[in-house]
Amino acid sequence: MDGQRFLGKKGERVSEPENRGLPSHVAVIMDGNGRWAKRCGLPRVEGHRRGAAAVDACTAEARRLGIRHLTLFAFSSENWHRPEDEVGALMKLFLTVLRTKRDRMAKNGIRLRIAGDRTRFSRELQDAILETEEATSHCSAMDLTVCANYGGRWDIVQAVRSALREEPLLARHPESVDEELLGRHLALPWAGNVDLMIRTGGESRISNFLLWQSAYAELYFTPELWPDFTGESLRRAVVWFQGRERRFGRTSEQVSERG
Ligand code: FPP
Numbered sequence: 622m623d624g625q626r627f628l629g630k631k632g633e634r635v636s637e638p639e640n641r642g643l644p645s646h647v648a649v650i651m652d653g654n655g656r657w658a659k660r661c662g663l664p665r666v667e668g669h670r671r672g673a674a675a676v677d678a679c680t681a682e683a684r685r686l687g688i689r690h691l692t693l694f695a696f697s698s699e700n701w702h703r704p705e706d707e708v709g710a711l712m713k714l715f716l717t718v719l720r721t722k723r724d725r726m727a728k729n730g731i732r733l734r735i736a737g738d739r740t741r742f743s744r745e746l747q748d749a750i751l752e753t754e755e756a757t758s759h760c761s762a763m764d765l766t767v768c769a770n771y772g773g774r775w776d777i778v779q780a781v782r783s784a785l786r787e788e789p790l791l792a793r794h795p796e797s798v799d800e801e802l803l804g805r806h807l808a809l810p811w812a813g814n815v816d817l818m819i820r821t822g823g824e825s826r827i828s829n830f831l832l833w834q835s836a837y838a839e840l841y842f843t844p845e846l847w848p849d850f851t852g853e854s855l856r857r858a859v860v861w862f863q864g865r866e867r868r869f870g871r872t873s874e875q876v877s878e879r880g
Contacts, residue, residue, distance in 0.1 A: 730762030
């Protein structure tokens with residue numbers, strides 16, 4: 622039993638999550654890169670670089686645990702308002718990550734996809750995205766979705782537009798629009814509902830991330846800054862998730878009866 626346990630960072634023991642009841646879809650709002658950098662007396666971009674290293678650690682641990690879908694919020698539709706040099710540095714970092722991690726992701730069975738409006742990215746970045754998506758398209762161990770230039774409201778609006786484009790007759794039969802139909806047109810239909818949403822950096826809000834998909838997500842907020850988030854941090858969140866009672870609108874008694 623002890624061999625299945627890990628020593629927590631601050632001395633507490635973090636259990637190895639059970640295989641049963643693992644969240645199928647974990648989504649992460651990676652917040653706190655800037656504060657981490659400031660705390661270390663470094664430029665903000667260094668916080669993002671360390672954040673990219675935390676992405677590696679979190680992805681590897683999610684894959685090891687057997688989580689099916691990991692979705693990361695890397696750049697929101699609103700992040701364009703940041704100082705130009707920070708936006709430029711983030712774009713450069715995305716490009717580097719795509720180019721340097723592609724082979725390792727493919728080797729580890731990780732399928733990478735980008736969700737979001739990519740038309741605003743440089744041609745070079747759009748090409749690197751397509752190349753990485755293509756190079757990992759055969760992978761089936763885990764889906765890693767990076768949301769970039771993404772917003773939850775944008776996603777719902779684009780889903781409606783996409784549905785109408787594909788089935789123009791819908792406009793004359795609005796009653797045939799249902800959740801299942803719209804769900805198929807969302808930016809990441811492969812991942813489905815979020816089971817566990819994690820936000821680092823001490824804030825307690827969803828910030829326009831996966832609004833539709835998180836309707837019944839368990840929300841886990843941690844003060845840890847993203848660059849400090851480790852595989853062990855992910856295990857801690859998953860163990861917390863496994864202790865939650867998910868009722869989906871039913872009573873606690875009903876849930877117990879259904880087993
Ligand atoms: C939020 O922290 C973080 C971002 C806007 C960028 C996230 C990017 C990465 C983790 C780098 C690489 C990612 C991938 C997927 C390759 P913040 O800057 O808002 O931090 P603050 O609230 O402390 O200022």
